[in-house]
Amino acid sequence: MTENTAQLRADARRNREQIISTAREVFLEQGTHASLEEIARRAGVGIATLYRRFPDRHTLVRQVALENMALVRAEMDRATAEHPDAWGALAQLIRRMVDLRLGVFMPVLAQSLEGDLRGEGGTLKVRRNELLERMGALIRAAQQDGQLREGVTPIDIMLGTIKLSRPLPVIGAELNELLIAQQLELFLGGLHAVALDAAEPLDRQRLTLDDLDRYLKAAE
Amino acid sequence: MTENTAQLRADARRNREQIISTAREVFLEQGTHASLEEIARRAGVGIATLYRRFPDRHTLVRQVALENMALVRAEMDRATAEHPDAWGALAQLIRRMVDLRLGVFMPVLAQSLEGDLRGEGGTLKVRRNELLERMGALIRAAQQDGQLREGVTPIDIMLGTIKLSRPLPVIGAELNELLIAQQLELFLGGLHAVALDAAEPLDRQRLTLDDLDRYLKAAE
DNA sequence: TCGCAAGTGGAGGGAAATCCTTCGCTTTTC
DNA sequence: GAAAAGCGAAGGATTTCCCTCCACTTGCGA
Numbered sequence: 132m133t134e135n136t137a138q139l140r141a142d143a144r145r146n147r148e149q150i151i152s153t154a155r156e157v158f159l160e161q162g163t164h165a166s167l168e169e170i171a172r173r174a175g176v177g178i179a180t181l182y183r184r185f186p187d188r189h190t191l192v193r194q195v196a197l198e199n200m201a202l203v204r205a206e207m208d209r210a211t212a213e214h215p216d217a218w219g220a221l222a223q224l225i226r227r228m229v230d231l232r233l234g235v236f237m238p239v240l241a242q243s244l245e246g247d248l249r250g251e252g253g254t255l256k257v258r259r260n261e262l263l264e265r266m267g268a269l270i271r272a273a274q275q276d277g278q279l280r281e282g283v284t285p286i287d288i289m290l291g292t293i294k295l296s297r298p299l300p301v302i303g304a305e306l307n308e309l310l311i312a313q314q315l316e317l318f319l320g321g322l323h324a325v326a327l328d329a330a331e332p333l334d335r336q337r338l339t340l341d342d343l344d345r346y347l348k349a350a351e
Numbered sequence: 352m353t354e355n356t357a358q359l360r361a362d363a364r365r366n367r368e369q370i371i372s373t374a375r376e377v378f379l380e381q382g383t384h385a386s387l388e389e390i391a392r393r394a395g396v397g398i399a400t401l402y403r404r405f406p407d408r409h410t411l412v413r414q415v416a417l418e419n420m421a422l423v424r425a426e427m428d429r430a431t432a433e434h435p436d437a438w439g440a441l442a443q444l445i446r447r448m449v450d451l452r453l454g455v456f457m458p459v460l461a462q463s464l465e466g467d468l469r470g471e472g473g474t475l476k477v478r479r480n481e482l483l484e485r486m487g488a489l490i491r492a493a494q495q496d497g498q499l500r501e502g503v504t505p506i507d508i509m510l511g512t513i514k515l516s517r518p519l520p521v522i523g524a525e526l527n528e529l530l531i532a533q534q535l536e537l538f539l540g541g542l543h544a545v546a547l548d549a550a551e552p553l554d555r556q557r558l559t560l561d562d563l564d565r566y567l568k569a570a571e
Numbered sequence: 572t573c574g575c576a577a578g579t580g581g582a583g584g585g586a587a588a589t590c591c592t593t594c595g596c597t598t599t600t601c
Numbered sequence: 602g603a604a605a606a607g608c609g610a611a612g613g614a615t616t617t618c619c620c621t622c623c624a625c626t627t628g629c630g631a
Contacts, residue, residue, distance in 0.1 A: 140577060140628060162520045166618060177580035182620065238521055290519065290530055291537075299514055300382045310510050314538075317511075321537030360599060360606060386589060397609035402591065 147184050149174045154195050159234025159297055163192050193255070196239045200258050202231055207265055218278030221269050222319055225288065229296045229315055236293055263289070280324050291318060367404050369394045374415050379454025379517055383412050413475070416459045420478050422451055427485055438498030441489050442539055445508065449516045449535055456513055483509070500544050511538060 136144060153174035157165045167188060171181045185191035206227040214220040239259055266285040273279035295314055298307040356364060373394035377385045387408060391401040405411035426447040434440035459479055486505040493499035515534055518527040 142628070143578060146579085167620090168618065171580095178619090179581075179621080179623095180579060183578080187620095287533065290522075291534060294514075294517075294519055294530065294534065297514075297517075297519070299510065299517075302510075310514065313507060314511060314514065317538055317541030318534075320541045362599070363607060366608085387591090388589065391609095398591080399593090399609060400607080403607080407591095 143184075146174075146176050146180055150176060150181055150184065150191075151195055151198055154191055155199070155232050155235065158192070158195065159232045160300070163188070163235060163238055167191070192235060192238065195235045196255060197258075199231065199233055199236055200239070200255075200262060203228060203233070203236075203262060206231070207262075207269075211269070216278070217269055217272035217276055218323070221266075221273050221279065221288075222323075224266075224269070225292055225319065226315065228292045229311060232296050233289075233293055234297060236289065274324075278324055280322055283322060363404075366394075366396050366400055370396060370401055370404065370411075371415055371418055374411055375419070375452050375455065378412070378415065379452045380520070383408070383455060387411070412455060415455045416475060417478075419451065419453055419456055420459070420475075420482060423448060423453070423456075423482060426451070427482075427489075431489070436498070437489055437492035437496055438543070441486075441493050441499065441508075442543075444486075444489070445512055445539065446535065448512045449531065452516050453509075453513055454517060456509065498544055500542055503542060 136147065139147065150170065154170050157170050157173065167181060168178055170191075171178045174181070181191075185194065206224055210220040210224040210227070214223060239255055263285040266288060270279060270283060270285060270288070274281060274283075295311060295318060298304070299310070302310075356367065359367065370390065374390050377390050377393065387401060388398055390411075391398045394401070401411075405414065426444055430440040430444040430447070434443060459475055483505040486508060490499060490503060490505065490508070494501060494503075515531060515538060518524070519530070522530075
């Protein structure tokens with residue numbers, strides 16, 4: 132991002148992206164203390180390749196965080212462009228953020244990313260605050276339209292989104308997808324100020340015990 | 352539980368309970384692969400004490416799971432006794448289950464607890480199915496009363512509850528409590544078929560960025 | 572097509588975490 | 602107050618993880 136990633140060889144850039152994308156998932160599952168060797172393994176890359184591109188763990192975390200923020204910013208632009216109403220934009224943004232797996236965002240939110248803030252001009256903190264501020268504006272607008280419940284803050288949304296997208300262990304990817312989809316709808320429904328149609332079923336696939344067992348088997 | 356825990360010496364029984372209770376939390380945070388030494392440490396107990404009582408990891412997981420099931424069963428009794436209406440009972444049950452930290456329940460749900468099912472007569476599986484069946488009855492009753500949205504299954508509730516109660520890393524216990532409280536209300540609100548009062552704010556403390564930073568500092 | 576700079580994967584040493592046992596000391600209980 | 606029951610800490614074996622070094626491979630400009 133801030134690096135001269137442009138002048139990398141094609142395969143190198145491909146690997147770099149693969150590592151970041153894998154790291155996003157692993158960090159989401161296990162936190163930023165996850166094993167770097169596992170990240171390399173799952174990215175289909177040698178451990179040396181990871182270290183060459185990201186000299187230490189902190190650098191990797193930071194890059195993932197920066198990329199995440201850029202993605203969120205882009206989704207904000209898209210959402211506000213495509214939806215004239217604030218609630219519509221916010222809802223789409225939340226959906227997209229869940230898709231993006233923003234796990235590493237949490238340390239950023241919490242300012243616990245060492246080495247930033249002090250030194251480096253605090254790029255991450257500045258961008259974090261910009262993001263939260265923009266989301267705050269969206270929230271206020273949606274509330275003035277009477278479309279969003281009162282008492283909701285950007286932190287609520289960010290933490291809620293992260294928690295939502297964090298997969299449960301053991302139960303495999305597909306089942307997690309379904310669960311996330313369901314809880315996302317509940318989350319949005321709970322945030323939306325407009326009364327629910329009481330009789331309306333949740334719009335998603337039903338989960339049964341059989342599903343659970345089947346997915347479990349497929350996952351491992 | 353199935354053991355002769357009654358004839359343990361008083362201090363031994365105290366330690367045993369302390370271990371199980373700590374294990375419940377640690378398993379919730381880190382999964383059932385968590386370090387046994389950390390569990391002993393956080394339980395304020397020597398590592399040997401843990402091994403004496405639970406010869407291997409699987410035994411410990413199993414005991415925690417059994418105790419969890421017993422607790423859930425008790426809460427079911429209480430909830431149905433205290434609430435004549437099915438929805439009221441279900442809502443209370445969910446609240447209590449979140450308090451109980453049912454993390455280890457997940458492997459049980461998923462039948463991935465080795466050593467049970469095959470051999471041992473499948474105690475865990477039988478009890479699991481009883482529990483899910485009872486919850487299914489509660490769900491059907493609440494739906495017939497028009498109080499619970501259609502399309503909800505016991506698995507939804509169990510997995511949702513587990514996911515809800517699972518703390519996010521980095522942000523400390525207190526902040527997690529607040530987040531859990533908020534999302535619990537959203538979850539229940541989403542499940543409840545009765546139309547929300549649109550203007551009603553979420554009934555909980557607002558989270559601001561300052562809160563986050565403050566709690567973060569306090570947590571470590 | 573060829574040559575070389577850029578890139579790669581894996582072996583492996585060292586440090587740390589984890590598992591699990593052994594053993595001398597402490598606490599409960601009768 | 603003594604015996605039985607329980608305790609924690611030390612430590613050896615094993616695994617995991619971090620990170621570097623180096624011989625091989627690959628993309629790409631000439």
